[in-house]
Amino acid sequence: MKTTTAGDISRTSHATLSFKALPASELNSSLLDFYLGLGFDARRARFGGAMSDDAIRRHCAALDPRTSLVLACAGPSELLAAIELHPLSADWEDTELALADRATTDRMTIIAHLLQLAAFAAGERGCHTFIVSHDVPEAALRELLRGMGRARRQDDTIRVELGDYASLRSHTAGRL
Numbered sequence: 653m654k655t656t657t658a659g660d661i662s663r664t665s666h667a668t669l670s671f672k673a674l675p676a677s678e679l680n681s682s683l684l685d686f687y688l689g690l691g692f693d694a695r696r697a698r699f700g701g702a703m704s705d706d707a708i709r710r711h712c713a714a715l716d717p718r719t720s721l722v723l724a725c726a727g728p729s730e731l732l733a734a735i736e737l738h739p740l741s742a743d744w745e746d747t748e749l750a751l752a753d754r755a756t757t758d759r760m761t762i763i764a765h766l767l768q769l770a771a772f773a774a775g776e777r778g779c780h781t782f783i784v785s786h787d788v789p790e791a792a793l794r795e796l797l798r799g800m801g802r803a804r805r806q807d808d809t810i811r812v813e814l815g816d817y818a819s820l821r822s823h824t825a826g827r828l
Contacts (some may be wrong), residue, residue, distance in 0.1 A: 699751035775817035
């Protein structure tokens, strides 16, 4: 299980970073602005294809915090990275994970911390496996996923078994 400490983020980086689950009120504001600010390649990496501004607006409007979870890293003035979790069943056993970022400093540390938070949050909901698009472009990001648990390629996805994160549900029952 990967852990990140405050010392892992350089002192010369972003003045203030916060990591949080986005409430419904921010899905059509902060998250929408973040996605609209992504360039062509970043949109393709996040959504698996080209996305127009209107398609992004529809995507954000359709997000339902009762059936999905959005975690984000915010800098002093804007979101730097976001992870969406979408369960593929009512029990969250298998959960799709989608990531987008535009961090320029401490990027992999920010992503690692978001992935860890996503694993904890999903594990508390009963998730055992993250399903991630096989098109993850960066070796460093693939390595972070492998560090979370056993990862294997299946068809056009990477399945990451959450191991220790998945066992959290039994330890946190009644506290959610």
